[in-house]
Amino acid sequence: MAETPSQAGGRLIRDIEREKIGRAIVLPLSEAFRMSWRNITIRLGRSIITASGIFLGIAFYVSVMASAAFLQAIHEQAAKEFVALGQEQAEQAAMQARQIWLVVMALLVSLVGISNSMLMSVTERFREIGTMKCLGALDSFIVKIYLIESMLLGFFGSLFGSGVGFGFMYVFYHIKYPPFPIDWLRIGLIFVSALVIGIVLSVLAAILPAYQAAKMPAAAALRVEV
Numbered sequence: 001m002a003e004t005p006s007q008a009g010g011r012l013i014r015d016i017e018r019e020k021i022g023r024a025i026v027l028p029l030s031e032a033f034r035m036s037w038r039n040i041t042i043r044l045g046r047s048i049i050t051a052s053g054i055f056l057g058i059a060f061y062v063s064v065m066a067s068a069a070f071l072q073a074i075h076e077q078a079a080k081e082f083v084a085l086g087q088e089q090a091e092q093a094a095m096q097a098r099q100i101w102l103v104v105m106a107l108l109v110s111l112v113g114i115s116n117s118m119l120m121s122v123t124e125r126f127r128e129i130g131t132m133k134c135l136g137a138l139d140s141f142i143v144k145i146y147l148i149e150s151m152l153l154g155f156f157g158s159l160f161g162s163g164v165g166f167g168f169m170y171v172f173y174h175i176k177y178p179p180f181p182i183d184w185l186r187i188g189l190i191f192v193s194a195l196v197i198g199i200v201l202s203v204l205a206a207i208l209p210a211y212q213a214a215k216m217p218a219a220a221a222l223r224v225e226v
Helices: 005-025 029-042 044-081 087-094 096-124 126-134 139-176 184-214 218-223
Strands: none
Touching (some): 029 044, 044 096, 096 139, 139 184
16 A cells, blocks of 8 residues: 655654754764763772782783893893803893783783773663663763773883883883983884783673673663662
């Protein structure tokens, strides 16, 4: 049966309204960044605890890599000046492989710690997530909020961890050994790799919590007592 002009007009209006609603609930990425930053500042204590995991792991990573770079510079300078290296330097060079293994373990522990903290964050925000879903937030937007929040925590944790790890080793080697040239390009690459590792680990740790938050039914989230 052919639809009447009034029915066709009504269907067209409904399609337009659905399109408007669809556009309204697909919020821009900038809004996800704003909400993620707001969540970090509101829960500053928990955010600091979460970021401290990646901070410690990255600080350890940078300290080991910077130590290797400094030892190489000391060896090269000693070779040029025909200075015999002491037993202590040789032992430190032999420890690099073991330290790298410890770095890997420390980063894995950081990964587990961040994931656990983000899961706890989901539990604390049941009502907030339910409210956003009732207002039309898509699952993808919920995921973006958690991933961006974790990325920001990973960035700041890695940034400060890199500075502390490098600063500690810089002071240690310049107090204990004579002045030696520093390969700043290599140090810069260490900093970049630390930031990348920290951010990637943080985002990986947030995937499961973000998925759990996105798949939470709105009605069930609003009924939960937290």
